[in-house]
Amino acid sequence: MQTPKRKASRPSHHANNSATAFVNPWPSASAPTWGELVQSSFPLGWYKDEHVRHEKARDLKVVKPDWGKASLEKRNLDTTKSIIGTWLGHASALVEIPSVNHSESKSTWLLFDPIFSMRAGPTVNSGVARFKPAPCQVEDLPGCDAVFISHNHYDHLDVPSIRSIMKRFPRTMFFVALGIQPWLSSMGVPKTQICEMDWWQNRESSLEDFGTEPPPASTDQVVFRFSCVPAQHNSARSPVDQGRTLWCGWVIERFLRSQDESSEAKASRRGAVYHAGDTGYRRTSKSDVTCPIFKEIGDRYGPFDLSFLPIWRGGTLGFFSSWGLRLSHHDFPAAHHASPADAIAIHLDVKSQNSVGVHFGTFVGSENESYEAMIELAQACESRSVASLDSQNEDDHGRAGIVDIGESLAVEIR
Template sequence: MGASRRRIEPEVTGSPHYDGVFHNVLPGSTLAPGSTASMFKSLLTRGDRGKPQGVVPLAPVPPLTEAADLAATWLGHASALLEIDGHWILADPVWGDRVSPSPTVGPHRLHPVPMALEDLPRLDAVIISHDHYDHLDLPTVRALIASQSAPFFVPMGIGAHLRKWGVPEDRIVELGWNDSSKAGEITLTCTEARHFSGRGLKRDVTLWSSWSLAGPEHRVFFGGDTGYTPAFAEMGARLGPFDLTLLPIGAYGDQWPDIHMNPEQAWRAHGDLGGKIFMPIHWATFDLAFHTWAEPIERLLVAGNPKSIVAPPPGGRVLVSSPPAVTRWWAGL
């Protein structure tokens, strides 16, 4: 069989969480028992409540040349450009219009990407949390292969996707939970999450993760997509405290309480991690649940301390040393 048609399998040997599929440390369900009927009812009655009622404002991304000591630009959903001790790290980059295996069916972007891929600075690393379509986007990866030279740091098994898509072997760093590697002076540790994985019909054959990013002076925690887990407290004690946490606050629902945090749980996780400044992610860009569009951020501001929360519009860059006050740019949408 020719190399172009060779089947590429995930490399998952040696993981204590794998027995043919990966498992969460804290068992849970992707769909709560007895919730099927309520889910179908919600699907039929949801309407457009998960979409904004107007145009989502975008913040113009300034020209990016030299990375700051600690800053973050939220690019929408879970995508963020991080600046840590002079290094550039891109997290869960998704530039596609639709997070679906189909170009015509599935959740569509609710606002444009606030910057072009070609305007990214020279990256030191790209991190991926898991292989769901709203976190791992094939067209974006292919564009990054051509325009960047940075390695992709991914949980175990996701290297199979990248190899199939043409990412060179020397640009793939595949890690299990608690494994670490380096990009320049930044130590990247693949950390536990409570979620699941899968593209198409295969589920849980690749690992899901969060990420600890530690530079000489600053530490950032990237949550990706996860349900609440007591492991956050252990990670905070071992790897923190964190100057900045980026944690998911949207796409929660009573029907899947184990795999997506609600805003109150996200604020609790921020505290468990010893977080100082909290940037909410995983909301506003794709309609993936049954709550209203702005409910996640409004609930977060009630649950948490607004002085410790930064919530810029997509494209907004935050210098963590001087965090801006929340402006409620989403009001009226």
């Protein structure tokens, strides 16, 4: 009699065998202990003038994007040896990976968590409203070869933005985590243009996949590897679909592959980008239990030339600050959202060389929230010996900071 084969055990973040329900598998995402709650104070108070007057606080501007021109000139960088990232507000970012030499016809443009709408909600007239406008619209983008969605919350997966992208860039590819493909298909995105992945899965694409012809008589092939990586968050678009689709971050790597006379393929990495999506790091700010996955991401894929890291909570609770109230994340369970200090810890864990703080200042209730995020991010950089983005000094701990909405940062590929 044959012994029946056992089904392979499902991944720890799958809540069922059909990959239609998901969980965070780490203690850092669990409910806070009674001891941690006892250490916390009442989370609501009033904003005080020291946030406005603090030397690290400034008004967050919205500027017209120049797609890296000023940053390249300021840093005196060669375009072909650089990566250019433009923050478009909230978690949205457009990354340009220029051609490796001037003979190629175009750059590769990668768009993350796009939202250009005035509200993040189920309809154009509902949901959280923007405090800061978008710096541009889809028709203003210089290119969009691929879109990366971290999860299905309304402030990261926006119906009007997806439709505008498909109208302006009908051949763009969409990279999403498990469960989001049917939603995109319902929006009119062809299935052939959707790549759905689980954590740690990846897909390779060539320049030809994005409609770019390689240089004539070239023996080198440019290949991109897109990897879906874990994040500590959740998903839902209604009260009844909690955790039904997966959440993730994205790692983008470019390789230059050449063939020697023996025809053995050799590859050298020419650029790496990390977008963390939306993620937490610990149960509460006072908890010593942190998410281990970021060190694993750093060990597998780091170092990164450029990273985009969330530094603030979602906009749902922004109404508190619109009333002048301060909701302290130091005394509020925040397993699904990183604080500024957490973001710097993630920066170090993933071995990022340059990190831009995102997911703040856009869907908030007042400027006070932006001031608070800026101050705490600068303080965290100082305490962890992380240089500012303006620093010209080489440092093992890299650089981190903020840019204005619509501003670009050009970094040299290491």
